[in-house]
Amino acid sequence: MGFLKGHWSSLQGLCIHIYDKKGLQYAALWVTTCIHLHAFALDHEDMQFVNRDTFYKKGWKTAKKER
Numbered sequence: 569m570g571f572l573k574g575h576w577s578s579l580q581g582l583c584i585h586i587y588d589k590k591g592l593q594y595a596a597l598w599v600t601t602c603i604h605l606h607a608f609a610l611d612h613e614d615m616q617f618v619n620r621d622t623f624y625k626k627g628w629k630t631a632k633k634e635r
Contacts, residue, residue: 579598
């Protein structure tokens with residue numbers, strides 16, 4: 569968890585009180601989302617997926633249009 573907290577500052581500020589099931593689900597979803605984003609970033613940091621990743625290609629085209 570400490571490693572993720574160093575890369576996802578939103579986890580450092582995750583200060584919620586868990587009083588019920590809804591609060592627990594919210595915290596679990598927040599942490600799970602950060603784990604998925606971290607895995608996505610690791611998979612893409614060496615740029616090996618760029619040529620076949622449609623999500624990345626679409627984002628790059630959108631960014632070019634907005635410039």
